[in-house]
Amino acid sequence: METSSHSQSALDTAALAATVRESDPYDYAIVPGFVRAAALPAIHDSYPEVEKPGSFPYQSLEYGPAFAALLDELQGPEMRAAIEKVFDVDLTGRPTTVTVRGQCQQKDGRIHPDSTEKIITVLVYMNPAWEDSGGRLRVLRGPDDLENYAAEVPPDEGTLLAFRRSDNSWHGHKPFVGPRRVLQLNWVTSDKFARRERRRHAVSAFFKKLGG
16 A cells, blocks of 8 residues: 655645745735644654753754654755745755754844845744743744744744845744744855854854853
8 A cells, every 4th residue: 555755744845835925014924723733643752852942953962763854855946946935945955954942041032134145044943832922933924022022933833934134024022031942944045154053053052061
């Protein structure tokens, strides 16, 4: 009997590809349930232990097979094709970076648009049902007011937020301190930038692990 690829896939790339992007105030898409419910327990079990705040390149972490498979899918051809369709963008030959967060600190969530070398940012949240008012990412209309937002995304497990980086792709969230799991995938402009980002995050991760 033939097994469909969907039954083995942790990601609902078909749902992503079918999503109509929003354009106010910039191009973005939200897909609840993007990580399939059946895949969540194994991913949680193999999620890396991240006890410090900040972003860690996945290459610097230890994790189990389900998380490894998730990383492969995020950087795979079906994911890229879905993002290309939603954002009407050609990502052929564009490198990717993936970082992992496990903890949120008071200063996280400050309003920013992302660096100019990033083309598309994808956030995949991996938390139980989110009750706190903090830590909910907001798609903002400007750089100065967290209350002036077009959408708010609770970091519930399996939820995806993707957006096209631009000079006005402002986003941020109210402060939260505690566990907050999120993977960030970026398509970036060059291998040079990708290597620099991995190195920068790796150095930062090294000193965090030392307790710095």
